[in-house]
Amino acid sequence: MKILVCISHVPDTTSKINFTDGDTKFDTNGVQFVINPNDEFGLTRAMWFKEKQGASVDVVNVGGAETEPTLRKALAIGADSAIRVNTPATDGYAVAKQLAKVVNDGGYDLVIAGRESIDYNGAMVPGMLAGMIGANFVANCISLEVDGTNAKAVREIDGGKETVSTTLPLVIGGQKGLVEESDLRIPNMRGIMMARKKPLTVVEPTDANAETKALSFEKPAPKGTVKLVDADNIDELVNLLHNEAKVI
Amino acid sequence: MSILVYTESENGKLKKAALEVVSYAKAIADQMGTSVTAVAVNADNAETLGNYGASKVLLVKDDSLKAFNAKKYAAIIENAAKNEGAKVVVVSSSANSKYLAPLLAVGLDAGYVANVVEAPSSVSPFTVKHSAFTNKAFANTEITTDVKIVGLSNNSFGLVDSGGSASVEGFSPSIPDSGVTVESVDKATDKVSIADAEIVVSGGRGLKGPENWGMIEELAEVLGAATACSKPVSDLGWRPHGEHVGQTGKPVASNLYIAIGISGAIQHLAGINASKVKVVINTDPEAPFFKAADYGVVGDAFEVVPKLIEKLKAFKAANA
Numbered sequence: 001m002k003i004l005v006c007i008s009h010v011p012d013t014t015s016k017i018n019f020t021d022g023d024t025k026f027d028t029n030g031v032q033f034v035i036n037p038n039d040e041f042g043l044t045r046a047m048w049f050k051e052k053q054g055a056s057v058d059v060v061n062v063g064g065a066e067t068e069p070t071l072r073k074a075l076a077i078g079a080d081s082a083i084r085v086n087t088p089a090t091d092g093y094a095v096a097k098q099l100a101k102v103v104n105d106g107g108y109d110l111v112i113a114g115r116e117s118i119d120y121n122g123a124m125v126p127g128m129l130a131g132m133i134g135a136n137f138v139a140n141c142i143s144l145e146v147d148g149t150n151a152k153a154v155r156e157i158d159g160g161k162e163t164v165s166t167t168l169p170l171v172i173g174g175q176k177g178l179v180e181e182s183d184l185r186i187p188n189m190r191g192i193m194m195a196r197k198k199p200l201t202v203v204e205p206t207d208a209n210a211e212t213k214a215l216s217f218e219k220p221a222p223k224g225t226v227k228l229v230d231a232d233n234i235d236e237l238v239n240l241l242h243n244e245a246k247v248i
Numbered sequence: 249m250s251i252l253v254y255t256e257s258e259n260g261k262l263k264k265a266a267l268e269v270v271s272y273a274k275a276i277a278d279q280m281g282t283s284v285t286a287v288a289v290n291a292d293n294a295e296t297l298g299n300y301g302a303s304k305v306l307l308v309k310d311d312s313l314k315a316f317n318a319k320k321y322a323a324i325i326e327n328a329a330k331n332e333g334a335k336v337v338v339v340s341s342s343a344n345s346k347y348l349a350p351l352l353a354v355g356l357d358a359g360y361v362a363n364v365v366e367a368p369s370s371v372s373p374f375t376v377k378h379s380a381f382t383n384k385a386f387a388n389t390e391i392t393t394d395v396k397i398v399g400l401s402n403n404s405f406g407l408v409d410s411g412g413s414a415s416v417e418g419f420s421p422s423i424p425d426s427g428v429t430v431e432s433v434d435k436a437t438d439k440v441s442i443a444d445a446e447i448v449v450s451g452g453r454g455l456k457g458p459e460n461w462g463m464i465e466e467l468a469e470v471l472g473a474a475t476a477c478s479k480p481v482s483d484l485g486w487r488p489h490g491e492h493v494g495q496t497g498k499p500v501a502s503n504l505y506i507a508i509g510i511s512g513a514i515q516h517l518a519g520i521n522a523s524k525v526k527v528v529i530n531t532d533p534e535a536p537f538f539k540a541a542d543y544g545v546v547g548d549a550f551e552v553v554p555k556l557i558e559k560l561k562a563f564k565a566a567n568a
Binding site: 011013014017019037038091092093096118119120121122123124125126127128130131132135136137138139140142152156157158159160161162163164165166167175176177181182210211212213214215216217218219220223224226227228229230231234235237238240241242245247248 | 316318319342343344346347348349350351353354355358359360361362363375379380381382383384385386387388389390391392393427428429430431432433434435436439440441442443444446447471483489490492495496497499503504514515518521524525527528538539540541542543544545546547548551552555556559560563
């Protein structure tokens with residue numbers, strides 16, 4: 001089985017978010033970038049397929065040279081090779097279009113992407129990619145088994161979960177649950193050394209116009225201070241929630 | 249050239265989010281000087297959508313569509329959008345709508361923006377505000393394609409009862425084979441889901457163990473709320489993954505979020521930022537959650553929560 005894992009290069013979950021150039025650009029100053037957490041679950045599941053069932057695992061990112069350390073980390077975790085499509089990730093549609101070209105050129109059976117990236121949260125790239133290449137698609141995937149060309153997946157739905165059967169070629173939007181968090185791989189020294197020798201191919205982009213354009217960013221209005229209620233006066237809390245906040 | 253809106257139902261009943269997306273679509277239609285057509289699948293009360301601004305409902309009745317299927321549902325909406333010449337398609341931010349919207353976007357060659365929180369600031373160019381960086385910021389984004397898809401964040405616009413009426417027409421588009429078959433659905437039917445909930449009651453490690461969740465559930469029941477938890481709680485297996493709220497869990501956009509025994513890690517706060525009113529109950533007055541909350545009680549959850557349940561029951565009895 002040939003697996004492609006899509007890797008987003010995102011600010012660490014603890015990053016403070018700021019903007020620059022008149023609030024039109026994300027301020028990367030002092031920000032640590034990591035593999036998108038949802039993609040990390042997918043990458044670890046791909047490693048499981050490689051080790052237990054036999055599979056090759058490539059990783060791909062659409063972005064500039066600054067994303068290469070993130071791809072090298074994925075190689076250190078155990079991916080066989082990496083592909084970087086040399087163009088900025090402008091919007092979900094343009095990214096999906098670039099990925100579709102990589103999938104079609106590489107003949108992948110299974111594409112594992114994260115449910116969403118933690119920066120733009122659109123949750124659209126995996127579905128758009130599946131639509132573009134005519135593959136089956138399972139969103140919010142929390143379990144995946146593959147037997148030959150058949151796949152069984154569990155996906156999270158609002159208020160529960162759903163088990164589905166499908167066939168390869170398949171794209172999933174994976175998330176926490178795909179593997180346990182305690183099973184997530186951390187690159188070890190041997191992996192880091194080996195990653196230096198593994199191929200990281202830079203490919204030039206195909207034509208893909210973005211369909212959306214972020215014009216500006218803003219941060220939520222600053223919060224007022226918390227109104228503290230005495231633990232012995234819970235009537236006051238009920239009163240505030242009813243009369244002031246009007247939420248009960 | 250109407251605005252098309254996909255309205256979700258469950259067991260034949262339209263969801264609250266369906267009424268909200270129609271209310272929102274009506275606001276866009278008014279801005280653009282056009283009308284709203286809704287698509288509903290197996291809904292028994294489709295005419296209700298007229299109250300919220302739909303002038304026409306395309307109703308698909310088909311037993312083979314009882315289980316949600318993203319590809320089939322996307323094909324229905326795509327067909328309706330083409331028939332109606334819709335320039336804007338509105339969907340909700342439920343798990344199912346977010347599943348189908350990207351497929352629909354490819355089918356319609358439409359630009360799609362998810363997690364939208366307000367009516368468009370401009371319809372020409374078409375510009376919407378949506379949350380980004382897991383609710384740590386907002387982006388103002390222009391959709392540049394001829395057809396646009398807007399995914400409205402739940403509870404962000406509210407319901408607007410305009411008292412109108414809608415004609416309900418049967419609609420039977422051809423539906424493609426889907427490559428994905430639903431084998432089983434495991435859903436707690438009597439519980440409010442986090443995505444639909446107006447109120448969410450959430451517990452953290454401060455509750456000391458899963459055996460203490462009875463009071464969280466009781467408080468949720470009194471409020472008609474969904475239950476949720478922090479990441480450590482789901483990691484410890486005290487509560488299912490599906491209840492984990494935060495950056496790698498579920499986002500919450502409720503009207504009221506009550507956090508009990510949760511200190512407020514930045515990843516958790518990001519997940520609940522979109523909630524309107526936040527209440528924190530925690531023994532530690534230095535817990536970061538107090539900086540993010542509107543109301544706070546410094547106290548032991550095991551003493552405060554039973555009191556709160558008692559007071560809310562009395563409040564409900566007095567206001568029944």
